[in-house]
Amino acid sequence: MKSLFNNLKKKIHNFLKDDFGGNLIEYALLIGFALFLFFLIVGIVTNLLDWTLGLKDDFFNLFG
Numbered sequence: 001m002k003s004l005f006n007n008l009k010k011k012i013h014n015f016l017k018d019d020f021g022g023n024l025i026e027y028a029l030l031i032g033f034a035l036f037l038f039f040l041i042v043g044i045v046t047n048l049l050d051w052t053l054g055l056k057d058d059f060f061n062l063f064g
Contacts, residue, residue, distance in 0.1 A: 016023050 016025065
């Protein structure tokens with residue numbers, strides 16, 4: 001039982017510290033950073049669109 005636990009622990013450690021394919025933590029950080037940038041860019045673009053719609057409404061309110 002103890003050897004099975006040690007073997008499983010070693011396999012999990014090798015999976016997380018894989019030098020050739022990258023490890024799971026690096027992939028998670030890259031995906032998190034990509035999502036952060038995506039939502040940041042989408043937020044900026046939607047705020048710009050809302051700002052231009054507000055300018056359009058103010059422009060048309062000047063004339064009637």
